[in-house]
Amino acid sequence: MRILAAMSGGVDSAVAAARVVDAGHDVVGVHLALSSAPGTLRTGSRGCCSKEDAGDARRAADVLGIPFYVWDFADRFKEDVIDDFVAAYAAGQTPNPCLRCNEKIKFSALADRAVALGFDAVATGHYAQLEDGVLRRAVDADKDQSYVLAVLTAEQLSRAMFPVGDTPKDLIRAEAAERGLAVANKPDSHDICFIPSGDTRAFLGARIGVRPGAVVDDDSGDVLAEHEGVHGFTIGQRKGLGISGPGADGRPRYVTAIEPDTGTVRVGSAERLKVDFIHAERAVWTSGSAPDGPVECVVQVRAHGGLAPAVAEATESGIEISLREPLTGVAAGQAAVLYRPDPAGDIVLGSGTIAVARPVAEDV
Known part of the structure; x- marks a missing residue:
């Protein structure tokens, strides 16, 4: 198959690209220029998609012997991710920009262009497992990114590959070193990539007033x-x-x-802060269709925590989620991701954007 490897400049995407090459696919590497200030340099573990990252991605592609390009998606990223992020906070919500980036940029705008150019799929360094359209948690629970991928539709998942999801992060770094990839010990990115200072309040204040x-x-x-x-x-x-x-x-x-x-x-x-009922909008079901009737599941409401057993049911307006155990800190704008426990890796059933979280005290 012809595979477009999205290379962020980090160790995960570099090893993902290498594994796709090893599998015998025709691979082309691409780095997404998402910043309107391409001269911006990374500061330690803060920020990504910088000039430094683009250089690291190019060097990794050279080691792998694959063609490499930089595609400018800065305008689309600003509109679909940054502007959406600012608008959500102005509306009193707590959005996760990584979900929106995956939904709108990496597996929509990028994937659409890839298909138009004759590629069969996009490979990324996300930590998640995907086989026969079934999205699961990664083997490395601490690095699992299935939560931020749960916004992807069945069609988007059909064009995706996550080659590193079956391996713990320390082994990915060791593999990168063995392959001679200079990014083997590069720090992981933290915080919000387009706010390298880490000061979210100042970033929002400058745009909202x-x-x-x-x-x-x-x-x-x-x-x-x-x-x-x-x-x-x-x-x-x-x-x-x-x-x-x-x-x-x-x-x-x-x-x-x-x-x-x-x-x-x-x-x-x-x-x-305790809530026992969530109504989520913008429902996405990874199988392509909503389940018929109530589903026993585990719901996760934050990228790194906030899990509880629940019963979820699809409705005309989204998903109604009754929690069997109360959760705290549930905010509008976050994603509610539904999982079915499985020994091989919990299966992602679907997701929705939280619109209402009802406090326990308000039960009738």
């Missing part, structure tokens, strides 16, 4: 502080609230609700 509002106590209704915009807060946040001391009960306060229309940020006890 000042939109004053109040921090209000859930119990008393008292205004505890003023703030410059709801984009500076997320559900479950404890620090940086601008308030003095704990609540009247002597316990810490957390952000329990964000109301973008009024600019109100509500804070309360940890108990108020």
Whole structure:
């Protein structure tokens, strides 16, 4: 097959490309230029898709003996990922830009161009397992990225390959060293790739501006502080609230609700963060069709945690998820990913974007 290997400049995508070459496929490497400032350099483990990363990807392709190109997707990335990220925070949500990048860029815009050029699939260095259209967690649980791939449709998965998902990360690094790839010990990227400073609040503030509002106590209704915009807060946040001391009960306060229309940020006890029902929109089912009736599953609401057994059911408006155990810190804009436990790697059933998370206290 003709395979387009998406090469970020990191060790995972380099080994993924190498494995596809070893499998006998006709492989071409491509690095996506996603920054409007191509001179930007990586700072340690922060950022990606920089000028340095492009150079690392090219050197890896040279070692593998495959053609290599750089494709400019900066405008599409800004529109579909960065602008979406900013808009979601302005609306009081907590988005995951990696999901949107996979959905809109790597397995949509990139894959569409690849198919148009005669390629059969796109191979990436994501940690997940994919066989016969079934998406599973990676063997390395600490590196598993199936959560950020759960937004992919059955059609998108049919054009994807994840060659490193069956191997622990330390062995991937060892393999890279054996192959003579200079990125063998390159640090993994952390945080949000387009915010290399790590200061998300400053990044959002520069684009959204000042939109004053109040921090209000859930119990008393008292205004505890003023703030410059709801984009500076997320559900479950404890620090940086601008308030003095704990609540009247002597316990810490957390952000329990964000109301973008009024600019109100509500804070309360940890108990108020517990939810047992989630309604998710924009449902995607990896099999290509929704299940018939309720499904016993495990739901994950954050990229690195937030799991609970649940019963999920497809509806006309999305997915209704009843949690068998309460979860905390569930925010609108996050993805709710449904898994079916399996010894060979939990199977991804589907996902949806969280629209409503109902607190336990509101049950009737």
